Amino acid sequence: xxxxxxxIGAMTVDFPVMLAPMAGYTDTVMRALARRYHCGMAFTEVxxxxxxxxxxxxxxxxxxxxxxEQPIAAHIYGSNPDTLAQAAxxxxxxxxxxxxDLNCGCPVSKIVAKGAGAAMMKxxxxxxxxxxxxxxxVSLPVTVKTRLGLAPNHMNISEIAQxxxxxxxxxxxxxxxxxxxxxxxxxxxxxxxxxxxxRSIPVIGNGGIMSSGDALRMIAExxxxxxxxxxxxxxxxxxxxxxxxxxxxxxxxxxxxxxHRTIIEEHLRLLVIHKEKTGKTKRHPRHNAExxxxxxxxxxxxxxxxxxxxxxxxxxxxxxxxxxxxVLTAVDEQLVRS
Numbered sequence: 001x002x003x004x005x006x007x008i009g010a011m012t013v014d015f016p017v018m019l020a021p022m023a024g025y026t027d028t029v030m031r032a033l034a035r036r037y038h039c040g041m042a043f044t045e046v047x048x049x050x051x052x053x054x055x056x057x058x059x060x061x062x063x064x065x066x067x068x069e070q071p072i073a074a075h076i077y078g079s080n081p082d083t084l085a086q087a088a089x090x091x092x093x094x095x096x097x098x099x100x101d102l103n104c105g106c107p108v109s110k111i112v113a114k115g116a117g118a119a120m121m122k123x124x125x126x127x128x129x130x131x132x133x134x135x136x137x138v139s140l141p142v143t144v145k146t147r148l149g150l151a152p153n154h155m156n157i158s159e160i161a162q163x164x165x166x167x168x169x170x171x172x173x174x175x176x177x178x179x180x181x182x183x184x185x186x187x188x189x190x191x192x193x194x195x196x197x198x199r200s201i202p203v204i205g206n207g208g209i210m211s212s213g214d215a216l217r218m219i220a221e222x223x224x225x226x227x228x229x230x231x232x233x234x235x236x237x238x239x240x241x242x243x244x245x246x247x248x249x250x251x252x253x254x255x256x257x258x259x260h261r262t263i264i265e266e267h268l269r270l271l272v273i274h275k276e277k278t279g280k281t282k283r284h285p286r287h288n289a290e291x292x293x294x295x296x297x298x299x300x301x302x303x304x305x306x307x308x309x310x311x312x313x314x315x316x317x318x319x320x321x322x323x324x325x326x327v328l329t330a331v332d333e334q335l336v337r338s
Contacts, residue, residue, distance in 0.1 A: 003017070003219060008099060008170045011140075017228075017229065017243050019039050019042040019229060019240075020228045020229060022231075023046050023106075024299065028065055029270045030233075032066050033237040037237045037239075038240045039233075041071045041072065043075040043101055044063055044073070044075050046075050046111075047075060047077070048077060049083050049084045052076070052087040053087050071098040072097055072099075073097060073099035073100065075103060076091070077102075077106060078116050079126070081133040085138075088100045100134060100142050100143070102127075102131065104117070104120040104160070105121070105145055124156070127160060129167075135169075144173070145174075146160055146175070147174065148176060148178050148188060148191055150179045150180060151179070152180075157191060161195050161198065162198070170201065171203070175206040183230075183231060186208065188207075190221075190222075192222040196224055204227065205224035205227050205228065215246070234300060235300050235302065236303060261331060264304050268324055268328075271296060271297055272293040272324065275292040293324075294323060301318070311334060
């Protein structure tokens with residue numbers, strides 16, 4: 001099975017297996033490691049259009065990229081068409097991005113309360129207005145990431161997908177769950193197949209992919225033009241190489257404990273550098289870059305040892321980790337136990 005290159009407007013994604021935008025995870029460091037292992041495209045963490053227009057430093061730090069990261073999309077949220085268009089124009093002028101991706105599915109309450117994210121699904125006509133305004137403002141492809149609906153009794157993904165296509169959207173990514181379910185429960189792949197049969201723009205499937213086998217099944221069962229990996233990529237950049245190999249009929253060799261340890265250390269040390277660059281946070285002004293990186297890395301570390309025997313001991317130590325050496329000592333102890 002071969003997944004064809006994906007054309008989204010003027011952008012081409014040679015290998016359309018993508019890293020999903022995940023708040024608190026998909027910073028430039030995680031994206032860099034994923035790209036090393038054949039991730040075909042990545043998205044920034046969700047970024048406030050209003051923050052970009054105001055010149056907010058935290059919002060601009062989310063838009064940090066590393067050299068050679070293309071193709072990459074800036075993943076933004078908001079509800080005001082003019083503000084979103086202004087933000088998209090600022091993003092385009094950086095010259096670092098190949099697409100603007102509009103969030104129409106995030107269920108986080110502080111975003112929904114602003115009429116953005118998942119709240120947008122209640123108003124397909126508003127999505128039409130925003131996508132048209134974005135298309136009139138920037139030359140970059142405009143894509144939309146959404147869900148099946150707010151809840152099973154409010155499933156309106158067909159209407160949303162039609163709105164995206166008819167307003168000029170260049171592609172749609174569908175997380176095959178409802179906003180009410182967040183990230184739990186089985187993903188509804190038949191719904192992806194239905195939308196793919198109804199629409200002519202590229203449809204990217206998201207949800208329920210935890211292995212290379214899952215990715216192949218989603219492609220075969222739904223006909224989607226690309227797949228997006230979220231939770232399964234946390235602590236597991238190797239999943240992209242596994243899918244890349246499987247699509248070519250090749251067996252991916254398991255990574256060694258040494259490689260596992262090397263990637264963990266590299267990820268953590270690059271995070272320290274990243275925190276030094278972005279500066280101290282307003283929330284924790286007394287934290288130095290090393291401590292900030294270690295605190296941030298805890299969730300990644302759980303992912304790196306997902307399924308490992310004896311990893312509960314590592315989890316118990318998370319709250320005591322304050323330095324890079326603390327983390328690496330715990331990692332070495334875990335690898336010995338495993």
